[in-house]
Amino acid sequence: MIQTQTQAAGGAAPPLLEIRNARIVYDHAVEAVREVSLSVPQGSVVALLGSNGAGKSTLLKALTGTLALEDGEVEKGAILLDGEDLGRTPTDRIVARGVSLVPEGRRLFANLTVEDNITMGGHLKGAADLARLRAQVYDLFPRLAERRRQIAGYLSGGEQQMVAVGRALMAEPRLLALDEPSLGLAPLIVDQIYATVARLNAEFGMTILLVEQNAMQAMEIADTVYIMENGRIVLDGPAEQMRGNLDVQEYYLGFSGGGERRSFRDVKHYKRRKRWLS
Amino acid sequence: MNYLIELLVSGLAVGAVYGLIAMSFAIIFKATGLLNFAQGEMGMITAYVAFSIASATDGNPWLTAAGAIVFSVLFALAVERIVIRPMVDEPILARIMTTIGLAVIFRSGTMLVWDALPHDMGLAAGSALVDLGGVRVRGAQIGVVVALAVAVAAMLAFFRYSRFGIAMRAVASDDATARLMGVKTARVQQAAWGAAAVMSGIAGALFAIAWELSPSLYALGLKSFPATILGGLDSVVGSAFGGVVIGITENLVGGYLSPGLKEVAGFVIIIAILMVRPYGLFGEKRIERL
Numbered sequence: 001m002i003q004t005q006t007q008a009a010g011g012a013a014p015p016l017l018e019i020r021n022a023r024i025v026y027d028h029a030v031e032a033v034r035e036v037s038l039s040v041p042q043g044s045v046v047a048l049l050g051s052n053g054a055g056k057s058t059l060l061k062a063l064t065g066t067l068a069l070e071d072g073e074v075e076k077g078a079i080l081l082d083g084e085d086l087g088r089t090p091t092d093r094i095v096a097r098g099v100s101l102v103p104e105g106r107r108l109f110a111n112l113t114v115e116d117n118i119t120m121g122g123h124l125k126g127a128a129d130l131a132r133l134r135a136q137v138y139d140l141f142p143r144l145a146e147r148r149r150q151i152a153g154y155l156s157g158g159e160q161q162m163v164a165v166g167r168a169l170m171a172e173p174r175l176l177a178l179d180e181p182s183l184g185l186a187p188l189i190v191d192q193i194y195a196t197v198a199r200l201n202a203e204f205g206m207t208i209l210l211v212e213q214n215a216m217q218a219m220e221i222a223d224t225v226y227i228m229e230n231g232r233i234v235l236d237g238p239a240e241q242m243r244g245n246l247d248v249q250e251y252y253l254g255f256s257g258g259g260e261r262r263s264f265r266d267v268k269h270y271k272r273r274k275r276w277l278s
Numbered sequence: 279m280n281y282l283i284e285l286l287v288s289g290l291a292v293g294a295v296y297g298l299i300a301m302s303f304a305i306i307f308k309a310t311g312l313l314n315f316a317q318g319e320m321g322m323i324t325a326y327v328a329f330s331i332a333s334a335t336d337g338n339p340w341l342t343a344a345g346a347i348v349f350s351v352l353f354a355l356a357v358e359r360i361v362i363r364p365m366v367d368e369p370i371l372a373r374i375m376t377t378i379g380l381a382v383i384f385r386s387g388t389m390l391v392w393d394a395l396p397h398d399m400g401l402a403a404g405s406a407l408v409d410l411g412g413v414r415v416r417g418a419q420i421g422v423v424v425a426l427a428v429a430v431a432a433m434l435a436f437f438r439y440s441r442f443g444i445a446m447r448a449v450a451s452d453d454a455t456a457r458l459m460g461v462k463t464a465r466v467q468q469a470a471w472g473a474a475a476v477m478s479g480i481a482g483a484l485f486a487i488a489w490e491l492s493p494s495l496y497a498l499g500l501k502s503f504p505a506t507i508l509g510g511l512d513s514v515v516g517s518a519f520g521g522v523v524i525g526i527t528e529n530l531v532g533g534y535l536s537p538g539l540k541e542v543a544g545f546v547i548i549i550a551i552l553m554v555r556p557y558g559l560f561g562e563k564r565i566e567r568l
Binding site: 091101107116120121167170273 | 397444445447451452454455456457458459460461462512562
């Protein structure tokens with residue numbers, strides 16, 4: 001909705017995030033991402049799917065300016081926020097410009113309380129904003145309000161994921177990136193997290209970049225889907241269309257021809273031509 | 279009875295010196311994951327600078343204190359910026375070796391700039407004897423205990439209530455993620471170096487006033503580091519407690535058993551405690567759960 005409005009009004013307004021022909025290399029030698037282009041329009045939900053080692057997390061590190069910590073570098077191409085190349089912008093500037101990441105594995109500050117974890121997310125905010133933002137987070141996750149004084153490391157996995165999302169929201173992001181939010185969580189909890197993400201997009205117009213192996217869930221809330229393999233985007237398109245794509249169904253959603261659900265294990269061992277490679 | 283009290287009081291004073299330096303080790307470790315083995319030497323240099331200021335100002339205690347504190351912070355920030363920060367991505371052993379190298383340079387530098395003779399600090403207020411209910415102590419001994427109490431209270435408040443203190447704990451817990459929140463880790467590390475310099479500088483200068491100023495002051499660092507381990511490497515407040523425990527134990531053993539056992543006593547306690555609590559008395563246990 002918001003997307004069509006801004007595009008209609010602004011004409012050629014640049015997407016909130018655009019990755020243009022990015023090639024990312026670690027240690028000047030190991031190529032993790034090659035020639036990847038991707039666009040995340042304002043107000044949309046974009047899912048980036050792919051298995052382990054496809055290069056998804058590397059893209060997120062490039063987006064948040066943390067590649068250099070691991071000797072990684074965007075060697076070619078560009079990552080543009082509001083049409084502006086991020087270049088070597090330091091992480092705190094990127095956060096200030098509205099990009100928040102919920103990192104893979106949640107990465108809570110295990111020895112800090114829930115409240116201190118959440119407060120950390122608003123590190124760049126003034127004291128006056130903190131109280132208001134915390135109230136919003138507790139409103140979104142009432143369970144966290146009950147547990148605010150507890151040590152974050154002892155929460156259940158689902159509660160920890162809520163803290164991780166709440167913490168990222170404290171920066172009032174325009175673009176919320178989530179790295180494998182469903183990893184290691186019970187299906188019911190995953191549903192809740194996804195419902196919250198969908199709500200952030202629908203109610204607050206927040207732009208979402210969802211990086212997942214759990215394709216099924218991600219496709220349900222995404223507008224656009226990109227599929228990555230071995231550092232390349234191999235397939236992309238509107239989520240509707242991708243859900244109907246036979247290969248996607250087979251390799252990522254676990255359906256066989258009859259439409260019945262198959263286990264990931266079967267799919268993995270089921271050799272079949274990938275149509276997009278031919 | 280009076281003998282016991284005297285041993286306790288002077289043990290508390292020397293323990294407060296250990297405690298302040300131990301807190302310096304702990305705060306730098308907490309913020310940067312680095313052990314600064316030049317901490318004792320940095321405290322010693324601050325004491326020598328205080329000595330020079332006191333000589334130049336006819337023993338004005340206020341000017342001496344202010345000058346020494348400002349110097350200690352500037353000195354630490356310079357060391358951090360010039361030597362430590364460029365090595366931030368290097369292997370931890372290389373970084374620790376760098377601080378050991380700095381320690382040696384600072385030790386000989388001190389003897390070059392000043393000399394190797396013991397000096398009196400020339401601050402009458404600090405070395406005057408005060409009668410505390412029959413126990414006579416020097417002003418600086420009271421001063422160092424007060425300084426430790428103030429430092430402990432300040433650190434408790436800092437880590438619990440100040441946003442910057444919470445950010446420092448977050449950096450200690452997971453610095454890569456703290457960066458994702460917009461924390462400038464370099465700022466946090468500078469603050470830790472500055473705070474450490476003030477605490478070990480106060481410890482060094484007050485020790486020099488109460489006892490004497492000499493180039494063997496650096497050994498305070500060697501005595502204080504075990505106190506940090508005892509309290510818990512990442513526990514700034516626990517380190518203060520560790521220092522006091524070691525100071526008092528040393529004095530009691532030296533006074534009642536044999537002066538020769540004094541040096542050993544602290545380490546016996548440390549080994550015994552670490553065998554029961556490997557993270558130290560107050561160290562944060564790594565919470566591992568998936």
